[in-house]
Amino acid sequence: MMTxxxxxxxxxxxxxxxxxxxQVEVVLGAVNGKPSGLRxxxxxxxxxxxRHYGIDANQQTTVSNTQMAVLAGQECMDRAFRPxxxxxxxxxxxxxxxxPVPGLASFVQAGLGMAEVEILTAQSICxxxxxxLKGAWLALRCDEHEAALVVATEMPSRLLKRQRYxxxxxxxxxxxxxxxxxxxxxxxxxxxxxALLLETAPRxxxxxxxxxxxxxxxxxxxLPTCMSxxxxxxxxxxxxxxxxxTYADAERDGALLLRQEVRLLDHIVRxxxxxxxRLVQEGLNVPSEVDHFLCHYSSHHFRPKILxxxxxxxxxxxxxxxxxxxxxxxxxxxxxxxxxxxxxxRTQNPKVGERILCFVPESGxxxxxxxxxxxxxxxxx
Amino acid sequence: MDGKIEIDGVPxxxxxxxxxxxxxxxxxxVAQDALRRLLRVWIGFERDLVTVPLxxxxxxxxxxxxxxxxxxxxxxxxxxxxxxxxxxxxxxxxRDHSELRSMILRHAVDEHRDYTMLxxxxxxxxxxxxxxxxxxxxxxxxxxxxxxxxxxxxxxxxDMLGAMWIIEGLGERMATGxxxxxxxxxxxxxxxxxxxxxxxxxxxxxxxxxxxLDEVCVDVHVVERIEMTAKVVARLYRLQLEELEDE
Numbered sequence: 001m002m003t004x005x006x007x008x009x010x011x012x013x014x015x016x017x018x019x020x021x022x023q024v025e026v027v028l029g030a031v032n033g034k035p036s037g038l039r040x041x042x043x044x045x046x047x048x049x050x051r052h053y054g055i056d057a058n059q060q061t062t063v064s065n066t067q068m069a070v071l072a073g074q075e076c077m078d079r080a081f082r083p084x085x086x087x088x089x090x091x092x093x094x095x096x097x098x099x100p101v102p103g104l105a106s107f108v109q110a111g112l113g114m115a116e117v118e119i120l121t122a123q124s125i126c127x128x129x130x131x132x133l134k135g136a137w138l139a140l141r142c143d144e145h146e147a148a149l150v151v152a153t154e155m156p157s158r159l160l161k162r163q164r165y166x167x168x169x170x171x172x173x174x175x176x177x178x179x180x181x182x183x184x185x186x187x188x189x190x191x192x193x194x195a196l197l198l199e200t201a202p203r204x205x206x207x208x209x210x211x212x213x214x215x216x217x218x219x220x221x222x223l224p225t226c227m228s229x230x231x232x233x234x235x236x237x238x239x240x241x242x243x244x245x246t247y248a249d250a251e252r253d254g255a256l257l258l259r260q261e262v263r264l265l266d267h268i269v270r271x272x273x274x275x276x277x278r279l280v281q282e283g284l285n286v287p288s289e290v291d292h293f294l295c296h297y298s299s300h301h302f303r304p305k306i307l308x309x310x311x312x313x314x315x316x317x318x319x320x321x322x323x324x325x326x327x328x329x330x331x332x333x334x335x336x337x338x339x340x341x342x343x344x345x346r347t348q349n350p351k352v353g354e355r356i357l358c359f360v361p362e363s364g365x366x367x368x369x370x371x372x373x374x375x376x377x378x379x380x381x
Numbered sequence: 382m383d384g385k386i387e388i389d390g391v392p393x394x395x396x397x398x399x400x401x402x403x404x405x406x407x408x409x410x411v412a413q414d415a416l417r418r419l420l421r422v423w424i425g426f427e428r429d430l431v432t433v434p435l436x437x438x439x440x441x442x443x444x445x446x447x448x449x450x451x452x453x454x455x456x457x458x459x460x461x462x463x464x465x466x467x468x469x470x471x472x473x474x475x476r477d478h479s480e481l482r483s484m485i486l487r488h489a490v491d492e493h494r495d496y497t498m499l500x501x502x503x504x505x506x507x508x509x510x511x512x513x514x515x516x517x518x519x520x521x522x523x524x525x526x527x528x529x530x531x532x533x534x535x536x537x538x539x540d541m542l543g544a545m546w547i548i549e550g551l552g553e554r555m556a557t558g559x560x561x562x563x564x565x566x567x568x569x570x571x572x573x574x575x576x577x578x579x580x581x582x583x584x585x586x587x588x589x590x591x592x593x594l595d596e597v598c599v600d601v602h603v604v605e606r607i608e609m610t611a612k613v614v615a616r617l618y619r620l621q622l623e624e625l626e627d628e
Contacts, residue, residue: 222428224440235441263440267428274424277417309420311405312591314413366428 002141004380006208007373008082009197010342011075014329015063018050019190027053028186029162038180042187051190051330059161065098068193069153070111072338076149076195077112081204084114087197088145091120091136093128093152093334096159096229108151118145125227126296127216127362128152129194129334130369134214136198146200153193154333159229159258160186164251171254172233181233184260190330194338202380207350209341209373210380213284216369217275219267226264226363233259260363268363269304275368276359280315284372287315291354293322294344296336296361317357323348336360350375406591412598416591418608419546426547426615427554433622439562446506446567447628453503453575454513455625459522460575461496464489466526470533470541478537480596484589485541499575506572512628521621528613539597542590543611547618549586552576 019027021043025035054063063071069092077084090109097104103121118139122131129152136148165173165182173182202208225231230240232253244250279285310316325343332339337360344350356373408416430436435452438444467489474482503513518526532538560573598604 219428223431224437235443261440264431267431270424270427274421277421280417281421306420308405309416312408312413313416313420314408314410315417316405 003143003200005137005140005198005200005211006202006376006380007196007211007341008199008201008203008208009076009080010338010345011072011077011079011195012193012335012339012342013068013071013075014052014192014339015054015068016052016056018328019053020050021048024051024187026057027055027059028157028160029059031162031165036183036186038178038183039187042184046188046331047327048188048190048330049327051332052192053157054155054191055157055161059163061158065094065096065153065155065193066104066107066111068155068191069094069104069108069151069195072153072193072195072335073108073112073149073151076151076197080197082147082197082199084112084149087114087117087147087149089118089120089136089139089148090114091122091132091148091150093122093124093132093150095123095125095128095154095156095333097121097123104153108153112149114149124334124367125362125364126333126336127360127367127369129337130214130216130360130371133196133198133371134216137211137214140198140200143200148198149195150198150338151193151195152334152338154189154335155191156185156189156258156333157191159256160189164257167251168254168257170252171257173254173257181262182254182257182259184262185227185258188331189258189333192329192332192335192339194332194335194340194342196338196341202376202378204378206378207345207352208376208378208380209345209356210376212372212374214369214371215275215279215284216367217271217278218368219271219366223264223267223366225261225365226268227258227260228364229256229258231255231259233257265363266304268361268366268368270306271366272359272361272368273306273310275370276310277313277315279370285315285357285370287317287357289355290317290321290357292344292348292350292356293317293359294337294340294356295322295324295359296326296340297324297359352377352381406588406595408591408595409598411600411604412591412595414601415594415598415604415607418604419543419611422543422608422611422615423547423550426550426619429615429619430622433619435622435625436559439559439566442566444563444566446569446572449563449567449572450503450506450508451625451628452622453499453506454508454516454628455519455522455621457496457499457503457513458516458518459525459621460499462518462526463496466529466533469530470538473533473536473538475537478539478597481539481593484593488545488586495575495578498578502572502575506567506569508628516626519621519624519626521617521619521624525614525617525621528617532610539603540606540610542593542597543607543609544614545590546611547614549590551618 092105092108105119105121120135122128173179232255241250241255354375358371360369471485555576560576
């Protein structure tokens with residue numbers, strides 16, 4: 001019998017004021033002084049109304065990725081009954097830390113002043129949060145630690161500010177009138193951090209989430225890269241950023257721009273459905289017993305036909321069970337699910353015994369991750 | 382905005398109803414199991430199609446008119462023989478499966494001459510009619526056709542539903558995903574009418590398909606057989622697209 005593990009506290013940090021759609025380009029900057037022709041269209045499609053950035057309207061950094069993670073971690077620990085010196089492990093996830101090396105967990109550990117803890121850094125895109133969480137969950141299940149702090153933090157604004165695009169003078173972005181693939185994520189992503197405290201006992205007062213299972217499937221063996229930084233996006237170019245003579249060459253060629261191959265994006269929804277049905281077949285996912293579905297899904301303005309098929313196949317989740325705060329807090333990538341869980345527990349009044357299914361897809365190279373939680377009281381019931 | 386999902390200010394549930402998304406067929410448990418399996422086979426098929434070199438060129442934007450002619454030449458040989466296995470499957474259905482037989486026959490009527498459309502697309506893409514008429518099947522088409530004829534020859538081959546699931550799904554994918562992109566990259570119109578024609582037919586087919594699935598799925602053995610046929614068809618169809626011979 002493995003040790004049960006609970007999420008006993010949550011916290012977040014969203015930097016600066018909430019930024020409305022028409023202010024986004026003020027913060028990120030208009031590339032070469034020219035307003036984007038795609039911004040309004042992409043914002044309408046993703047439905048996000050407000051988000052936060054760790055840079056100001058002069059594109060100057062106001063808070064680092066490390067600092068956001070530390071602030072979220074502190075808020076989480078402020079709400080916890082366990083003091084931070086009794087937390088044995090720190091797992092941190094992000095798409096990109098402040099330094100390429102060493103791993104972000106070292107910096108966050110220093111910021112939080114956690115002495116002699118075991119650390120884990122997970123680096124990918126959205127699903128890196130689930131990778132860090134799974135590492136920490138398993139460590140507690142195996143009695144390696146009694147408590148672990150898991151922080152997911154994301155700061156894409158520094159990749160998306162106008163200066164990045166202006167410096168890419170020989171990129172596809174500079175050459176085309178419209179470069180949808182390179183501009184798409186500029187109007188999708190924003191900054192923020194979320195933190196979860198895991199313990200082997202529920203919190204003594206109030207509610208905790210028991211983690212029942214976590215699963216993930218990656219499809220990189222079959223599908224090409226869909227979301228990335230590090231290559232120019234030119235069909236004939238196979239160098240990645242460090243293969244250029246200088247980093248300046250790489251930047252000029254657009255190899256440091258964040259890019260999404262939009263044509264491949266449909267696959268992430270379908271593969272998400274595949275994993276979901278697979279979990280039904282394996283008996284882990286019982287949709288009729290799910291009370292809340294928390295899904296890191298960045299656009300709900302279209303309803304893919306495949307969701308109708310899930311209904312036909314008897315495993316759909318009714319719309320009223322879906323819950324997200326993406327539209328007000330922004331798409332914060334890896335941090336998104338933790339930020340969602342934090343607001344959910346504080347505002348949605350979950351009841352003991354309710355079951356929560358979480359889904360975090362990552363389009364990078366098509367990773368799909370799932371988690372099942374049960375709301376429990378201080379006795380773990 | 383308290384976290385509830387809205388589309389342009391309308392809660393998602395109402396919005397879904399407005400677009401008719403809630404028109405869900407009422408399938409029995411066994412048919413639902415079959416549909417779940419078929420969904421997974423389809424998603425895997427679609428994912429793996431991305432690895433087919435010719436289709437990858439669609440994503441990369443390097444697909445040319447010569448690629449298109451090559452695709453049509455290779456597809457035609459299977460399509461032209463498609464009506465044979467459809468007719469065979471229909472005649473293998475006994476009186477207890479007459480509804481299914483009717484559905485298959487309707488399907489045969491819909492499709493048994495559509496290779497002429499494909500041939501015309503080929504000519505419009507700059508090919509010689511003689512060249513497409515006088516080709517044999519490629520390695521994948523040969524295997525695909527042989528398997529279909531073998532299954533269709535079994536008594537009451539209800540697993541052909543698994544084959545139709547993949548083939549119809551592909552028809553829709555061609556119509557909605559490939560055709561426009563192909564015409565755009567080849568900078569020529571009138572070369573994908575075979576593909577768009579298939580997609581246009583499919584909404585009706587879907588409802589009929591659900592009804593048939595519900596009727597034939599009496600136990601898990603049937604479901605397993607349908608799933609297996611869908612898997613083999615998916616693999617052989619991809620093989621056909623991987624084994625493209627030159628024009």
